[in-house]
Amino acid sequence: MPAAVRFGVNYTPSEGWFHHWLDFDLDAVRADLDAIAALGLDHVRVFPLWPYFQPNRTLIRPRAVEDLVRLADAAAERGLDVGVDGLQGHLSSFDFLPAWTRTWHRRNLFTDPDVVEGQAGYLRTLAAALADRPNFLGMTLGNEVNQFAAGPHPDPDRITPEDAERWLTRLLAACAEGAPDRPHLHASYDAAWYQDDQPFTPGHSARLGALTAVHSWVFNGTAQRHGRTSVPTEHHAAYLVELSKAWAEEPHRPVWLQEVGAPAPLVPAEHAAAFTEATVRNVxxxxxxxxxxxxxxYDVSRALADFPELEYGLGLFTSDRRPKDVARALADAARAPHPPPATRTTALVVPADPARRSRCAPGGPVFDAFFRLVADGARPTTVLDTRADDKEHLTARGITEVVTPGQVLPTPPGGPRS
Structure with a gap:
């Protein structure tokens, strides 16, 4: 357990969104970071756009790398650490893939040897450029890159789970070659935990890299099914954190809630602060x-076209740097004392077979049973069905009670059972 839980923000620039890399303005970045630091946050996660940084397989633009280092140094001046996602990849409904991987040059992002070595060189270069910066947290391979490997992506690069593991292992090694002493990781969107045919598996997320990353978005069916103030919606981030622990080999592997937000209209703007308070308190x-x-x-500026409507309002700040109620809610949480939570002693059994992971998704029996336990006042975690009788594993995690979804009865009318 870290000495203190870290609080930060995914840095979307106020001017130009991520296209700011094309016309990098350090003064604008400094003004953005000043406002972030004023909230009492301690880190930012930043996103180089892959085609802008590596427009040709053998060309990694030195000026782009220099701009990334200048951003990191500006963050350090404001007391902010920096985590860097390399392969962007996918952001806010747009794909950013270099031309040397698409159309006439179409090659599989995960299995083509030249593409993989090009990616490795790019990640190694970014990591090495930041390796001597004390505020560099490490690399994340990319933002939700698993979405390129299966449906519902309209043009996926199909791979097997074995292919995915080879790709992850190679690129994590490349990051370590560039910055040997930093924790590097990878990040998937929640299909890794919920989608039966997704080749990036829960085991990959929970066992490869220095930390487990989870991305919690309640527009995945949770808020649609249960409403914005429901137990499942307000505890969804906590659920993903605890779900990830079933697959971890290390009993106390750290988990990073790397993305979570208040998406309208499922969480209307006037209720975003309350959702933030509840989500953070529960996680x-x-x-x-x-x-x-x-x-x-920062909100996406209305001057930019074609984003999904929710993207224009997800920021802690408006695009002219005015803090919103959600910013104040997160700032309050960051500044409050946080005593270490007690061990979760009740574990809900989940299927180890990745082909059955949809049982953990919204509407699945594991998902529903977990939140019945929460509604009844329990503090559940999860354990794989293959480890449910492993006394050594249970003891290492502090688990004293194991229950299956079929044993968890619906909460009776009138409230929790006594």
């Missing part, structure tokens, strides 16, 4: 939480 009750990184810093 802080999870042992081994490394940090909470909110999505995102």
């Amino acid at each position: 802080l009750d999870c042992p081994d939480l490394w940090g909470v990184t909110w999505w995102c810093s």
